[in-house]
Amino acid sequence: MPPKVPLAPPPPWSRMVSAGVLCALLGLALVFGQAALRSQQQTSARRVGALAVADAAVAAAAEVDSGKSAKLFESIEREHQDIDYAFAVREGGVDEFGISRGSEVVHAKPPAVDAARLLDHSKRVSTDGHRALEIKQPLAVQHLFGEMADGRLLVAVPVKDSSGNGVSAVAGAVLRKTTEDSPPLWIVAVLAGLAVLLAGVGRKLPLAPRVVDTASICAVVLVGWLLAPALPSAGPAGVAVLGGSRMVAHAAVEAGGGNAGPWLLGLLLLAAGAIGWLLDDSARVFAALRKDPVPYFYVGPAILATGLLIFVPFAVGVGLSFVDGEGHFVGIDHYIEVLTSVVDPNSSTHFFRTLALTTLWTAINVGFHVGFGLGLALVLNRPHLRARAFYRLLLIVPWAVPSYITALTWKWLFNTQFGPINAMLAALGHDRIDWLGNSPLSNFGANLATNVWLGFPFMMVISLGALQSIPSELYEAADIDGATTWQKFKHVTLPLLKPALFPAIILGTIWTFNAFNVIYLVSGGGPDHKTDILITEAYYTFTVLRRTGLAAAYSVLIFAILLLYTLITNRKTRATESVST
């Protein structure tokens, strides 16, 4: 093994300077990110407004036969300051002699523009709009947006004909260009200065340099994040939203859903944390990379892949927990809400009840897994056991069956009317039990039975492997010393099982704590969330309540609990000590 790369620790002032420089870079990313974000928000707002205008244009175009449409178009243009003009292009249709009349401009300013020229403003709008008119079919999308070369925004909506199946016209509007602005660049200098200051002051604190660096760089990013939107700017030229139509509501949801704010904050915080933590190490990594890059070729692809598809989404998820549905930064409000109030307004279960249940669930499950697993392994490991291999093959069946199939199968076994468990009870003269009904206890029992069945083979296989690796000489020596069976188990078997069993128990605990499939598919958390564990509650918050930020806060808390558990048990059992070998 090549020797460690000897590197002197960098002097304190160099860390302060690096912190300043890196924060300046982060500040730049922040400014440009904020600018991009604002322009995206403005575009979204403009699009929602534009659709409202297009909606009005559609209504105006529909009145063309009654002669009111010109007045309606004029009022649209009067009401909306930021539109250039509204227009409608009508398909002429086929007259009674079967002669096509071609496209007809109902309204446009300047009035001399023909239909083809009008729609040619934007290639996509023109192609799709013309096609819609030609084949008289509604578009795959309900509205068309096009950025015109001069910065104006074109929106067009196909107008359905009276039958509702075809298209009779394309109506829309052209919106003027708006000015976009970004936070001023001096914020970068302020952030860098703040970083140097914090890193310098932090040096005096009785904390590890890493912690100080990480905390101060993260703090600087947060300050920048909070400060940037408050900085003077012209602000987006707002488009009055008429509202009322389903299409506009849909677009508004789309505009809100595509918000990049959480992404940016998450990425920046991840970068800040990583930079702070790795301020020392990065210097070492770069030195090592120059000296011997081979190890990095081997780990590089895996690190890159997990970084992009696990760590970045994770950081973004953490960022989401600080942001509400409309993209506003809400600080730790979601965490406070998770911890202090009931998540589902129709239910009485709160976080700490669910946490207690999750802990109980995990403890009972892992207890049974280890108990059954180890017990069966000891029996299977008996000398001279016949059909050992056969039993082993049968007993690991639950591990081989896909867990979602297991869960759904057990749901059927517990079915009140047709389930075999109730059929057995009936055969014994007992009343049927509504297992997955109103009793939290029977629901919990059903979940538990499923998960115990599912999980004991893993522990059994691990125990069996560890038992077989214990040299028989140890037992022979114990026999000579006159040890009883129990003494042999306690003083020989158990201590030698520990190295294999502890990592398995930690892993099993994490898996059971997040045993989503079983709870979600068997009891579904019912009745009234009383058998929900934390992870299913978070999923409910996300999918049913549609509260992304709250679900993210929930998930971050789950992660924190698991991390704490692992750190504590790891310190006690040294289960992952192979890291440092």
Added chain:
Amino acid sequence: MAGSGHGSSGVAPTGWQAMLPHFLLIPVSVITLYPVLYVIKLALSGTSGATASAWPWPDHPSLDAFAKVALRTDAHGTWLFGRQLLNSLIVSGATTVLGIVLACTAAYAFARFEFPGRRAGLLGFLATQMFPGILTLIPLYVLIQKLGLLDSMLGLILVYSTTAIPFCTWTLKGYFDTLPKEIEESAIIDGATRLQIFVRIILPLSAPAIAVTALFSFMAAWNEFVLAYTFLSQEAAYTLPVQIRNYVGDKDVQWSLFAASSLIAAVPVMALFYAVEKHLVGGLTAGGVKG
């Protein structure tokens, strides 16, 4: 009841003492097999549904449910079951190959090189096992959407294989740790490069561990349904778990179709599991047992 390892000497017990373990093992085996037998009963009960009895054999065996599941087509005449089976096979196969290649190289570096960032990398991989899936679900959805990979197999393959990397890396690293370094040292003296050692010596020696981790990657991809359910919206793009889950959805519950399709989906993965089964112990626990 703690016994010595079964390689030890001793007199074979006779009579009821030899029978004693079987009194325990037979009932436990029956309980273990019962749910599986019951799925078979459900699947063979035809589409009309099973009767309520505890006996795990259908009264009137019929293959109707299998026929209905396997012959499903959509409005365009696409053979849905075939498509979905193929989707599952391609996604799981590609996930396994990609995940194992990346995990093997990473595990080798973690096991054999000392380099700055090694500890952070290992601990970071460990931490991913604690990331709740829901936290990454939303950003992943947006990411896959932006890449235009919704309803595509490539999107699932990318996500599944990266999710598999940390666990596979840890398992393989544990195994690589147990291989004696002397083999490599003598190979270096013979003039072999690191890459040659890795490909020609380490990988063949680690075949059992690689088989086990490959099995787990395959199983994870084959069985996953939350992400697949989120990313896929067209029936022809579904993987089998999404389809199976839909048979027992909220509106429409068809237990016999669920059972039949479950059996079809479970057979390949169980076959793989039993093919690799004898390596489970060595492949999984080598690192841990070493202590």
